[in-house]
Amino acid sequence: MRASVFLDHNATTPVDPAVIAAMTPYWAECAANPSSVHRAGVAARRAIDSAREQVAALVGVQPAQIIFTSGGSEANNLFLRGAAAVRHPGRVFVSAAEHACVLRPARTLGRAGWQLAEVGLDGDGRIDADHLREQAVDAGAGIASFIAAHNETGVLQDVPALAEVARAAGAVVHTDAVQQVGKLPLDFSALNVDAMTLSAHKLYGPKGIGALVVGKRLDLRAQIEGGGHEQGLRAGTENVPAIVGFGVACELAAARLAEEGVRQAALRDLLVGWLQAEGAMVFGAGAERLPNTVFFAFPGIDGATLLLALDSACSSSDHAPSPTLLAMGVSPDLARGAVRVSIGRGTSSAQLQQFRAALATCFAGLRGLTSIAV
Numbered sequence: 001m002r003a004s005v006f007l008d009h010n011a012t013t014p015v016d017p018a019v020i021a022a023m024t025p026y027w028a029e030c031a032a033n034p035s036s037v038h039r040a041g042v043a044a045r046r047a048i049d050s051a052r053e054q055v056a057a058l059v060g061v062q063p064a065q066i067i068f069t070s071g072g073s074e075a076n077n078l079f080l081r082g083a084a085a086v087r088h089p090g091r092v093f094v095s096a097a098e099h100a101c102v103l104r105p106a107r108t109l110g111r112a113g114w115q116l117a118e119v120g121l122d123g124d125g126r127i128d129a130d131h132l133r134e135q136a137v138d139a140g141a142g143i144a145s146f147i148a149a150h151n152e153t154g155v156l157q158d159v160p161a162l163a164e165v166a167r168a169a170g171a172v173v174h175t176d177a178v179q180q181v182g183k184l185p186l187d188f189s190a191l192n193v194d195a196m197t198l199s200a201h202k203l204y205g206p207k208g209i210g211a212l213v214v215g216k217r218l219d220l221r222a223q224i225e226g227g228g229h230e231q232g233l234r235a236g237t238e239n240v241p242a243i244v245g246f247g248v249a250c251e252l253a254a255a256r257l258a259e260e261g262v263r264q265a266a267l268r269d270l271l272v273g274w275l276q277a278e279g280a281m282v283f284g285a286g287a288e289r290l291p292n293t294v295f296f297a298f299p300g301i302d303g304a305t306l307l308l309a310l311d312s313a314c315s316s317s318d319h320a321p322s323p324t325l326l327a328m329g330v331s332p333d334l335a336r337g338a339v340r341v342s343i344g345r346g347t348s349s350a351q352l353q354q355f356r357a358a359l360a361t362c363f364a365g366l367r368g369l370t371s372i373a374v
């Protein structure tokens with residue numbers, strides 16, 4: 001029996017062995033609290049400083065602009081709740097493509113005196129800038145958050161253009177770049193935003209660590225209060241091993257970005273060609289997308305059933321259709337059948353061939369089954 005192929009790198013990535021090696025001493029040998037003033041504490045503090053520099057270098061900012069959090073979800077919540085806490089209620093702009101950890105806090109603000117403005121998508125999954133412009137009229141002031149690269153479709157948004165519209169409407173602007181970091185170049189200042197979210201486990205780092213990158217003039221209130229950690233924006237004794245791992249993962253990503261981007265894009269295009277030849281609908285195919293992501297459905301075939309038959313670790317919605325696909329105008333039936341393949345550093349063309357062969361074997365049978373069931 002052949003090994004199952006892991007094609008779910010947008011959900012998470014395996015931790016790089018070099019990252020594990022760098023983290024290991026900080027569990028026990030160098031386990032001091034970085035706030036302690038003894039020598040071991042100072043060494044732990046230095047390890048954090050150096051990781052902060054590595055993360056900052058990957059996105060082109062100063063180390064002081066990196067606020068470590070427990071991951072992408074916390075960083076997104078810190079921006080939305082933290083920015084709202086120091087502003088008079090105005091409009092909250094988010095798109096229909098946002099991750100739940102942006103949408104939910106935005107909707108919470110919508111029940112607490114803020115006006116929620118949810119911006120629609122075009123048929124390829126791009127945030128509709130004209131709809132944003134309409135929603136921005138007479139906004140007064142506000143908060144905006146737009147995803148940089150979509151976790152399901154892989155569609156890349158024109159963040160600088162969206163940010164310009166939102167900022168003209170008086171909003172402070174954030175982007176959730178969790179899926180872009182490590183896959184494509186990411187330069188904070190070119191994005192024209194006030195804050196940006198990163199997460200380590202999407203780029204071969206450990207789970208449970210991420211960062212909010214903050215612009216120098218951004219006013220925010222901490223959402224976890226306590227000691228003055230992370231410049232007073234996020235209290236809690238720092239997770240030193242995870243922070244060290246995040247730093248090394250960023251350094252490795254910077255070194256491999258160009259080569260891996262080209263390699264993975266070629267594999268993605270190969271896969272798209274096969275799928276389309278078999279009659280699949282590839283979502284967002286007309287938009288610029290991440291080099292590693294393909295989101296597709298075969299009309300008449302349920303995604304969860306297809307996954308079971310393929311025995312590959314890709315991803316499908318097992319219950320409700322993707323809200324992003326519905327916002328793109330995809331029918332609920334087709335959306336329910338959607339499967340996401342997200343390739344990674346460990347994905348070889350032989351593995352993709354294995355996936356294709358498995359697809360070919362189960363495809364005709366499934367189609368037959370589905371048509372009998374209908």
Ligand SMILES: Cc1ncc(COP(=O)(O)O)c(C=O)c1O
Binds near residue numbers: 010
């Ligand atoms: C676009 C996006 N934002 C945020 C998150 C949350 O990141 P974390 O798992 O680090 O909390 C994810 C992870 O699935 C994501 O894909």
